[in-house]
Amino acid sequence: MHNKTLAEIIAGLNSGAFSSVEITGHLLNRIRQLDPQYNSFITVTAEAALASAEAADRQRASGNAPLFCGVPIAHKDIFCTNGVRTSCGSKMLDNFVPPYDATVVENFAQAGAVILGKTNMDEFAMGSSNETSYYGPVKNPWDVNCVPGGSSGGSAAALAARLTPGATATDTGGSIRQPAALCGVTGLKPTYGRVSRWGMVAFASSLDQAGPMARSAEDCALMLNAMASFDPRDSTSIDREVPDYTANLNQPLSSLKIGIPKEYFGEGLNPGTEQAVREALTEYEKQGATLVDISLPHSHLAVPAYYVIAPAEASANLSRFDGVRYGYRCEDPKDLRDLYMRTRGEGFGDEVKRRILVGAYCLSAGYYDAYYRKAQQVRHLIKQDFVDAFATVDVIMGPTSPSPAFAFGAKGDDPVAMYLEDVFTIATNLAGLPGMSLPCGFVDNRPVGLQIIGNYFDEGLMLNAAHQFQRATDWHQRAPEGLE
Amino acid sequence: MTIERADIEKLAELARIELNDATITETTRSIADVLALVDQLQAANTEGVTPMAHPTDAVQRLRPDVVTETNQREAFQAIAPAVEEGLYLVPKVID
Numbered sequence: 001m002h003n004k005t006l007a008e009i010i011a012g013l014n015s016g017a018f019s020s021v022e023i024t025g026h027l028l029n030r031i032r033q034l035d036p037q038y039n040s041f042i043t044v045t046a047e048a049a050l051a052s053a054e055a056a057d058r059q060r061a062s063g064n065a066p067l068f069c070g071v072p073i074a075h076k077d078i079f080c081t082n083g084v085r086t087s088c089g090s091k092m093l094d095n096f097v098p099p100y101d102a103t104v105v106e107n108f109a110q111a112g113a114v115i116l117g118k119t120n121m122d123e124f125a126m127g128s129s130n131e132t133s134y135y136g137p138v139k140n141p142w143d144v145n146c147v148p149g150g151s152s153g154g155s156a157a158a159l160a161a162r163l164t165p166g167a168t169a170t171d172t173g174g175s176i177r178q179p180a181a182l183c184g185v186t187g188l189k190p191t192y193g194r195v196s197r198w199g200m201v202a203f204a205s206s207l208d209q210a211g212p213m214a215r216s217a218e219d220c221a222l223m224l225n226a227m228a229s230f231d232p233r234d235s236t237s238i239d240r241e242v243p244d245y246t247a248n249l250n251q252p253l254s255s256l257k258i259g260i261p262k263e264y265f266g267e268g269l270n271p272g273t274e275q276a277v278r279e280a281l282t283e284y285e286k287q288g289a290t291l292v293d294i295s296l297p298h299s300h301l302a303v304p305a306y307y308v309i310a311p312a313e314a315s316a317n318l319s320r321f322d323g324v325r326y327g328y329r330c331e332d333p334k335d336l337r338d339l340y341m342r343t344r345g346e347g348f349g350d351e352v353k354r355r356i357l358v359g360a361y362c363l364s365a366g367y368y369d370a371y372y373r374k375a376q377q378v379r380h381l382i383k384q385d386f387v388d389a390f391a392t393v394d395v396i397m398g399p400t401s402p403s404p405a406f407a408f409g410a411k412g413d414d415p416v417a418m419y420l421e422d423v424f425t426i427a428t429n430l431a432g433l434p435g436m437s438l439p440c441g442f443v444d445n446r447p448v449g450l451q452i453i454g455n456y457f458d459e460g461l462m463l464n465a466a467h468q469f470q471r472a473t474d475w476h477q478r479a480p481e482g483l484e
Numbered sequence: 485m486t487i488e489r490a491d492i493e494k495l496a497e498l499a500r501i502e503l504n505d506a507t508i509t510e511t512t513r514s515i516a517d518v519l520a521l522v523d524q525l526q527a528a529n530t531e532g533v534t535p536m537a538h539p540t541d542a543v544q545r546l547r548p549d550v551v552t553e554t555n556q557r558e559a560f561q562a563i564a565p566a567v568e569e570g571l572y573l574v575p576k577v578i579d
Contacts, residue, residue, distance in 0.1 A: 099559035192539050206538075235545060236538075304524040315499060322500075324572055329565035335575050337500075345502030353501055354511065357492065358518050360499045374525050376535030381528070383536060413510075416517050432539020456540055 001026050002162040003484065006071060006219040009165055013060065013070050020060070020070025024053035024114050027072050031116065031163050034483075038139045040148075040158040042077045043085055044117035052114045059112070068226055069112030073166040076155050077118035078125060079105050079210075080199040088201045089123040089133040089151075092321050092328045092347035102199025103231045104168055104210050111226040116164055120154030123349045124318065125175055125203045127151050128421035129411065132351045137408060140183060141480045142446055146405035149179030149421075155213045156183035161483050166214045166223055170200060172207045173306055174401070174425030177437035180213055181400035181449020184439045186466065186476060187213040188220045191457050192432035193238035195224075196231035204313035205236070207306075207429040216476055217438060217466035221245035224459060240457065248460050249467040254288030256465060257393045263299035264398030264424055276441025276448040277399045283472055284397075284465075292393050296385040301378045302427040303419055308362045308375035309430070314352075315359030321347065354415065383431040390455045395465055399424055400437040400449030424451060434459050438466045439475040447475075487516050 001023055004012065012018050028046045035041055049072065056070030080086050080098035082105075087093045101109065108115070122132040130138040130153030138153040140146040141161040148157040152169035156179035159167055169176040171189035180187030188211045195210040202208060212223030224245045231237040260281065265274060281291055323329035323343030330346050333339035348356070362371035389396060401421055411417040428435040433453055440450035450469075454462040470476050492512045496503045503511060557570065566573035 095563075097563055099556065099563065193542065232545075232547065236542070238540070238542065239545075298528070301525060301528055304522045307518060307522050308525070319499075323565060324574055325560070326563045326565075333575050336577050339575055340500040341502040344500055345504070348501065350507070350511075353503070354514060354518070356499050356501060357495045357511070358515055358522075360495050361487075361491075361515070361519070362522070364495070364498070370526070371522065373535055374528070374530060375522075376537075377530035377533040378525055378528050380533050380536040381530070383539060413514075414517070415514050416521050419518075419521065 002030055003479065004165060005216050006166050006214055006222050009071050010067065020053040020056040020114060021050065024049050024072045024116070027116060027163060034161055035163060037144065038141055038157050038161050039136055040120055040138050040154040040161065040163060041074070041117045042087055042089070042120050042135050042154070045084055045115055049114050049116050056112055056114060066110065066112040067222070068108060070114055071112070072114045072116050072164060073108065073168070074116045074119050074155065074158055074164040075105060075168045076121055076152055076170060078121060078170055078201045079168060081105055081118065084118065086118065086201070087134070089121040089135065090348065090352070091134045094134065094328065096327050100199060103196035103229065103233065104200065104227055107226055107229055119158055119167055122151035122153070123352050124201065125151040125170055125172055126314070126351050126355055128174065128178055128418050130154065131408065131412065132349055134349060140405045141483055142184060143405060145407055146446065147182065147408060149182035149405065151175040152213065153179045156180055156185055156187070159183065159185040159213055159215055160480060162479060166212065166219055168210060168227070169213045170208060170210045171429065172203050173310060173429050174422035176211050176213060177425050177435055177449065177451060178401045178422060180437040182405040182447065184447030184475070184478060185213055185215055186217055186220055186436070186438045187211065188224065188436040188459065188462070189428070189434060190224065190228065190459055191434045193236050194457070194459070195227050196229060196234045196237050198231050198233040202317040204310040205317060206313060207310060217463050217470055218246065218249055220436070221249060221463045243460055245460050245463055248464045251464050252288065253284065253465060253468050256284070256289040256395065258284055258289050258291050259294040259389050259393035259396040260291055261294050261296045261299065261396060261398055263296050268402050269399060270403035270443060272443030273399050273403055273448050276443065277450055280440035280450045280469065281397060283469060287468060287472065294389045294393060294396070296389060296427065298378065298381045298385050299427060302382055302430055303423055305375040305378040305382065305430060306426045307358070307419060308371045309379065311355040311359030312362050312372055313359070315356045315363065318352070318356055351415070379430045382427050386431050386433055395462060396453040398451050400451040401425070404443045404446035404448055428453050432456070434462060436462050436466060438469065439478070441475060487512065487519055
């Protein structure tokens with residue numbers, strides 16, 4: 001039962017093959033038994049989940065069931081959930097119980113979904129390995145000595161371990177796609193503004209975007225149908241109709257033009273990863289798609305530009321954590337300055353502090369033009385690379401991350417090595433474009449992700465391309481040994 | 485661009501983050517590494533390039549100037565570290 005996709009669960013609930021209470025109970029048992037090994041959940045909301053499963057079964061019996069009625073999913077612990085702790089992976093918010101729901105949470109509640117709990121993540125979504133979580137690292141179900149990727153590592157690992165059939169996630173520089181790749185699941189970062197950021201703890205507001213993670217492209221399409229909405233409460237939400245993302249899944253790919261950027265196949269790419277990605281591209285050719293060599297000449301500047309812009313925005317966003325209105329407060333502050341200094345010194349972890357300081361530096365008097373303005377100019381060049389490419393191709397494909405999952409501690413004392421994990425994903429955030437990752441093979445029993453980058457608001461075409469690949473291959477159905 | 489321990493101490497003061505004496509050397513080293521990474525930007529030719537403000541050139545949406553929020557003071561204060569009679573408590577600021 002835990003291997004079922006969201007589409008299969010919806011069909012099973014509709015046909016009466018099983019009830020929401022049955023599947024929810026089964027997954028909660030599985031989380032109880034298995035998750036101590038993986039640490040993919042920070043909070044499991046078992047009682048509330050069973051109560052909403054019972055309510056969903058009653059609602060279904062009454063003949064009025066929305067799409068996700070009784071379907072269990074999990075939320076990344078970055079989305080505010082009314083009455084349920086929302087920690088963002090930080091000691092700073094360990095005691096934070098929001099008095100409201102994020103729009104994404106509200107949207108899934110309206111669609112009838114049952115929430116199993118809140119998934120683990122890098123602190124404030126800053127990390128690519130889940131090692132910065134205050135609640136301890138998540139273990140990769142494919143190899144528990146390896147990281148699951150980050151920051152949405154809990155969502156990805158919970159999917160790989162068959163603890164949930166769907167999970168929400170967020171992506172600021174690769175935080176949906178890289179963990180999806182490293183855990184062998186499918187994840188989509190939509191176009192900037194497609195999904196509301198309201199009630200999602202802010203990291204870098206011009207880059208943050210929420211999206212779905214699941215075990216197939218079809219499931220991601222179903223989830224995006226529920227997640228995406230115009231939200232007047234998010235000033236960057238795009239007022240544009242939400243199409244049915246499942247509508248074009250079955251279109252043939254015979255006229256698809258796929259851009260292959262030469263910059264994504266250079267030095268530093270693991271040979272096994274490259275081979276798996278090249279074989280995936282061959283499958284696309286087999287289906288009639290055309291591969292077109294392209295260049296994204298400013299790719300090498302994406303990581304440097306990101307590590308100005310993201311920390312700068314983070315230093316401003318995270319100034320709200322001051323120990324006054326909510327969250328952690330230090331013991332016995334002697335004055336207001338001491339209250340701020342120690343609350344933030346004790347409440348934030350090392351990586352978060354590092355990024356706030358880097359951001360403060362880049363924004364400080366005398367350096368603003370050299371760093372922040374320069375980075376925003378480079379961002380424009382990076383966006384223009386993509387605009388030029390999409391004049392001749394429909395989608396762009398390449399590896400999601402340069403290598404498969406790495407061992408815990410492997411990049412522990414070297415932030416720059418960790419930052420380069422996102423070398424292929426960061427540019428799409430800077431450009432505001434949608435990107436996704438889907439499983440396309442293995443290196444030493446560790447999954448490899450194929451990245452698809454689409455034009456603005458072209459999520460439907462990307463999902464179509466991913467679904468057609470998944471109809472012809474079974475990489476996305478593989479499960480870690482013992483977790484089938 | 486080199487960054488020294490004193491620079492980090494000043495930034496930490498501006499950002500209101502207490503740094504541990506034992507780790508400040510390591511923090512300085514790692515931030516110097518990050519700044520060396522971002523210094524690669526300086527080699528880019530950006531002459532005449534407009535800084536990007538929004539990926540799809542969206543502009544700020546306006547709404548009618550009417551009250552849309554309801555008062556939720558009790559719900560917000562219920563999760564505060566210290567409150568009294570509807571006020572947030574902090575250490576004494578003015579003697």
